Amino acid sequence: MTGGKCRALAVVAGLGAALYAVAPAVASGDPVHGTRRALVPAGVGRTDAPQPAATKAGPAFVCAVTITGSVNGGLVVPSGERYCLKGARVNGTASVRGGGDVIIEDSTINGGLRSTEGAAGVRICSSRVNGTTTIQNGQNRILIGADIDDGSTECPGNTLHGAVTITSNRGVIELEANWITGGLTLIGNEGVAFEGSDEGAEIELNRIAGPLICQSNSPAPVNDGLPNKVTGPELGQCAGF
Numbered sequence: 301m302t303g304g305k306c307r308a309l310a311v312v313a314g315l316g317a318a319l320y321a322v323a324p325a326v327a328s329g330d331p332v333h334g335t336r337r338a339l340v341p342a343g344v345g346r347t348d349a350p351q352p353a354a355t356k357a358g359p360a361f362v363c364a365v366t367i368t369g370s371v372n373g374g375l376v377v378p379s380g381e382r383y384c385l386k387g388a389r390v391n392g393t394a395s396v397r398g399g400g401d402v403i404i405e406d407s408t409i410n411g412g413l414r415s416t417e418g419a420a421g422v423r424i425c426s427s428r429v430n431g432t433t434t435i436q437n438g439q440n441r442i443l444i445g446a447d448i449d450d451g452s453t454e455c456p457g458n459t460l461h462g463a464v465t466i467t468s469n470r471g472v473i474e475l476e477a478n479w480i481t482g483g484l485t486l487i488g489n490e491g492v493a494f495e496g497s498d499e500g501a502e503i504e505l506n507r508i509a510g511p512l513i514c515q516s517n518s519p520a521p522v523n524d525g526l527p528n529k530v531t532g533p534e535l536g537q538c539a540g541f
Contacts, residue, residue, distance in 0.1 A: 363403065374411060377402050382420075385427075393431070396422065401440075412462060421471075425455035432462040432482065438469040445476040445506075463510070466501075473501035476526075483510025483532060489517045493524070503528060503541060514538035 363384035367375075374392025377383045382401035385394075390409045396402050398417035404424045412431025415422055421440040435442055444464075445457035457477030464480050466473060467487045472494055475484070486501060493502045500519035503512070504526035512530045514521050514537035523541045534541050 377419075379417075398437075423455065424458050426458065428459045428461070430461045433460055433464045435466045436468055438471055441472040442466060442469060443472070443474050445478045446474050457506075473521075475501075475503050475506055477505045479507045481509045483512065484508050485511075485513045486517055486521060486538070487513070487515045492519060493522065499524075500537075503538065508532065511535060512538045512541055514541075 362382075364381045366384045366386060367388045368386055370389045370391065372391045375383075375390050375394045377394070377396040377400040379397045379399040382403070384403045384405070385407040386405050388404075388407040390407070390411065393411040394402070394404075394409045394413050396413075396415035396417075396419040399420050400415075401420040402415075402422055404413075404427045406426050408428045408430070410430045413422075413424075413429050413433045413435075415438065416434060416436040418437040418439055419435070420438075421442070422435055422438065423441070423443045425443075425445065433444075443455055444460075446455045455476075457479070460478055460480045461482070463482035463485070464475075465485045465487075466489060467485070469489045469491060471491045473486070473489055473491055474493065484503070484506070486503070489501060491501065493499045498519060499522045500517050501521040502524050503514075503521050504523045506528045508528060508530045509532070511532035512528065512534045514535070517537055520537045521541075528541050530541065
């Protein structure tokens with residue numbers, strides 16, 4: 301090996317060591333965040349059971365953090381990050397901050413799901429939420445169950461034990477093949493069923509134990525010819541759904 305090549309390799313190795321040395325473990329209020337767990341001295345901070353490791357991904361269009369296993373004390377998805385829960389169990393409320401994005405697959409949330417600050421996106425597939433689900437002021441797609449419908453990727457329905465409220469969002473909305481035990485309310489949303497459509501939110505093939513209420517949505521919601529089973533009243537734009 302020539303002297304020039306040796307010097308180049310030494311420089312690269314030195315830069316790599318320097319970058320690793322200055323990259324701190326992240327300590328935050330979230331149970332998991334970053335490429336590895338924060339190093340916290342004994343007796344300081346959370347006293348919950350050890351949390352699962354989170355893995356960092358590369359490009360912005362994939363998961364920034366992927367979570368599996370149990371998370372105690374709830375979970376907060378920070379602004380500008382996409383968290384993916386796959387086979388996870390969150391004991392506490394899951395919250396999505398403005399600009400955050402969450403994908404929940406084959407997971408359970410014991411404490412409800414809350415997104416009121418303008419999430420970039422919410423996707424829930426084949427999962428269970430024990431508690432209320434509130435999604436407000438979102439700026440992108442809200443997908444809660446959709447089995448290869450309208451060109452979307454497969455997303456089996458969910459069990460939502462609690463009221464579901466979706467208000468003042470500005471993006472695609474679809475709820476399909478879910479079991480909702482506390483009623484469903486959509487108010488003041490502005491978004492089509494899917495790109496290129498002139499129809500509003502799709503609400504189809506759901507079982508709803510409670511009222512189905514739709515008001516001031518533009519365009520109006522549709523069931524796409526796939527009726528829901530609703531045990532409570534069907535009011536407003538969703539009458540007869």
